[in-house]
Amino acid sequence: xxxxxxxxxxxxxxxTVMLAHIKDQYPEDxxxxxxxxxxxxxxxxxxxxxxxxxxxxxxxxxxxLAELFNSFNSALLMSNNKEIxxxxxxxxxxxxxxxxxxxxxxSVLAGLADSHEYKGLWYGAHAEDxxxxxxxxxxxxxxxxxxxxxxxxxxxVLTAPWIxxxxxxxxxxxxxxxxxxxxxxxxxxxxxxxxxxCPTCKxxxxxxxxxxxxxxxVYVGAI
Amino acid sequence: xxxxxxxxxxxxxxxTVMLAHIKDQYPEDxxxxxxxxxxxxxxxxxxxxxxxxxxxxxxxxxxxLAELFNSFNSALLMSNNKEIxxxxxxxxxxxxxxxxxxxxxxSVLAGLADSHEYKGLWYGAHAEDxxxxxxxxxxxxxxxxxxxxxxxxxxxVLTAPWIxxxxxxxxxxxxxxxxxxxxxxxxxxxxxxxxxxCPTCKxxxxxxxxxxxxxxxVYVGAI
Numbered sequence: 001x002x003x004x005x006x007x008x009x010x011x012x013x014x015x016t017v018m019l020a021h022i023k024d025q026y027p028e029d030x031x032x033x034x035x036x037x038x039x040x041x042x043x044x045x046x047x048x049x050x051x052x053x054x055x056x057x058x059x060x061x062x063x064x065l066a067e068l069f070n071s072f073n074s075a076l077l078m079s080n081n082k083e084i085x086x087x088x089x090x091x092x093x094x095x096x097x098x099x100x101x102x103x104x105x106x107s108v109l110a111g112l113a114d115s116h117e118y119k120g121l122w123y124g125a126h127a128e129d130x131x132x133x134x135x136x137x138x139x140x141x142x143x144x145x146x147x148x149x150x151x152x153x154x155x156x157v158l159t160a161p162w163i164x165x166x167x168x169x170x171x172x173x174x175x176x177x178x179x180x181x182x183x184x185x186x187x188x189x190x191x192x193x194x195x196x197x198c199p200t201c202k203x204x205x206x207x208x209x210x211x212x213x214x215x216x217x218v219y220v221g222a223i
Numbered sequence: 224x225x226x227x228x229x230x231x232x233x234x235x236x237x238x239t240v241m242l243a244h245i246k247d248q249y250p251e252d253x254x255x256x257x258x259x260x261x262x263x264x265x266x267x268x269x270x271x272x273x274x275x276x277x278x279x280x281x282x283x284x285x286x287x288l289a290e291l292f293n294s295f296n297s298a299l300l301m302s303n304n305k306e307i308x309x310x311x312x313x314x315x316x317x318x319x320x321x322x323x324x325x326x327x328x329x330s331v332l333a334g335l336a337d338s339h340e341y342k343g344l345w346y347g348a349h350a351e352d353x354x355x356x357x358x359x360x361x362x363x364x365x366x367x368x369x370x371x372x373x374x375x376x377x378x379x380v381l382t383a384p385w386i387x388x389x390x391x392x393x394x395x396x397x398x399x400x401x402x403x404x405x406x407x408x409x410x411x412x413x414x415x416x417x418x419x420x421c422p423t424c425k426x427x428x429x430x431x432x433x434x435x436x437x438x439x440x441v442y443v444g445a446i
Contacts, residue, residue, distance in 0.1 A: 063291065068331065073338035093376050099337035100330060104376045106331040108291065114322035115296035134376040143373060146366035151326045152230060153316050153357040 004028050005120035006113045007032040009060070010123020011049030013184045013204060014162055015124035017174035021161060022122060023024055023056055029120075031061045034112070036105055038098065039066035039078045052183055063108065074098040076188065086212060088132045088199050096188060096199065102135035106144055114152040121148065126162035126170060127201060138163055146181050167203050168210035172176055175211065182216035193220045225252050228343035229336045231328055232256040232283070234272030236383055236407045237428060238347035240397035244384060245345060246279055247400055256364065257335070259328055261291035262301050263446075265413020275406055286331065292431055297321040299411065307411050311355045311422050319411060319422065325358035329381060332341045336373045344371065349385035349393060351426060361386055390426050391433035400433065405439035416443045 005022055009015045022031055033053035035046050037079035046062055053060030061172040066078070075095040085094045106123060114123050122179055129136035144160040174181060186204045187194035194201050208215040229247055232238045245254055256276035258269050269285055269413050276283030289301070298305035298318040308317045329412050352359035368381040379406060385393055397404060409427045410417035419442040431438040 039351060051396035065291070068286065068288070071338065072334055099332075100371070100374050100379075103330040104327075104334050107326040111292075111295055111321075111323035111327050115294065130378040135374040137373060139373040140370055143366050143369035147326060147363055147370045148323070150324050150360060150366060151358040154322075174251075 002085055002111075003120055004030045004116075004118040005032070005122060006109050006118045007031060007033045007058075008109060008121075008123040009035055009049045010124070011035065011045035011047070011052060011209075012124070012127055012186050012200070013181065014111075014167070014170055015049075015070060016052050016184045017170050017177065017179050018122060018124040018161060019052065019056055019058070020174065020179045021179040024057075024127070026167050028084065031057075032118070034063075034109055035060065035062045038069040038101065038105075040076055042077050042190075044190040045185050048183060048185050052180075055102065055180065055183065061142050065108075068104075069098070072099055084198055086197055086199065087125035090131050093134060094132060094199075099131055100135055102140070102162075103144060106148065108157050109185060110148045110152060110158070113156045119155070119157060121158045123158070123160050125160045126160055126165050126167060128167050132199070132222050155199075162196075171207045171211050171213075175213065183215075191217045191220075196220055225295065226343055227253045227336075227341040228255070229332050229337075229341045230256045230271075230281075230346060231344075232258055232272045232276060233347070234258065234268035234270070234271040234407065235273060235347070235409050235423070236404065236430075237349055237390070237393055238272075239395050239407045240277050240400065240402050241345060241347040241384060242275065242279055242281070243397065244402040245343075246281075247329045252399050253282075254279070255341070256285075257330075257332055258283065258285045260285055260289050261292040261328075262322065263299055264301050264411075267413040268408050271408050272399060273404055274378050275403075277436050278403065278406065288327075291327075292321070295322055307348060307421055309422065311418055313354050316357060317355060317422075320356055323358055325356075325363070326367060329371065333371045333381070334374060336379045342378070342380060344381045346381070346383050347385055348383045349388050349390060351390050355422070368411075377400060390430035394430045394434050398436065408440075414443075416441045419443055 035049040088094045125136035186200040188198040189195045199216045254350045258272035311317045348359035409423040411421040412418045
């Protein structure tokens, strides 16, 4: 029986490879992508997420939640003047953490999914994010998965397929699935070129390096 | 050490008695009440919640989420033309269920709490609601409590003090705490007088009857 899937698509590498994976695994199923405007400092990710959804022939929409996040404490937000922290120690919750962001996003998607006969709900948290972002940890995922299942009368099933995987493995998976990596955006800064020095740029560059391939994204300083 | 508490206050009986209980248990602590406008068919509850917070000398605010819930499927919503279902069988999820509403509310409050140095987060789900509202069940509460704790790096602690209690016990508790029951509103209809026949009116009337006291709220048909 065909199932409807709701995918949290940020426009980043992890969620894009996840979308490719879902389309590959369930070619007959309907997949809808949801991107959230939570007042992040740039719109680049959001614009790309909608383009990526179109590339994969999926319906997509953006939920405007910027006002809700207005008083949240995070350097990623437009409402916040803090400089983005470029170094994160292992286990440190830095100023790029947006308090309980994934909890909010997944709850909103669970409510929408339960309203419109979806069954599957997906998000792209992976093992490397867990150390600095508590709402990407395995403990959070396992308990949130249960909260969503029980809170929707055993209806909505949350899956985070990369929860035990490192970013290099996700790049390998994406390469096998012919993901257009150049369409994805990871950098915390929304300039024309990726900065190459923020925590997500660094993680992304290392993951490509580990695979012995070049990231097609254009970085500052590249020729 | 003094702790800051964030309380989900609907303006109904259960959350109001909970607020009285928190103020009684932690007289030195700061308590802030949050009410959510999710596009419910009437504003009566919201107005009363703000008045109840003032009665208990608490700061309070209302979060506007009506737009977000616009496409949700529930007879309680203004965006939905369904008649409110007056009879609920045990274990039935009726049309007054708002998909994953408490998951969304609690996630939003967890993010706010984690942004502003709160520690305690409270909501008033009770044992009788669990049968018809999956997001009031003990299973949901236990897993959501863990998801919030882990997702905020072991920071925010969710408590639902009535999770094992019946409504009659909450009325008894409220009576002992001298709660102004007449200020609270439970009816699904926002008319001048409570209807007396919707599921929450029925539950409320039975709870007062079990305590041998009269509900000070004015009901349709009362003299």
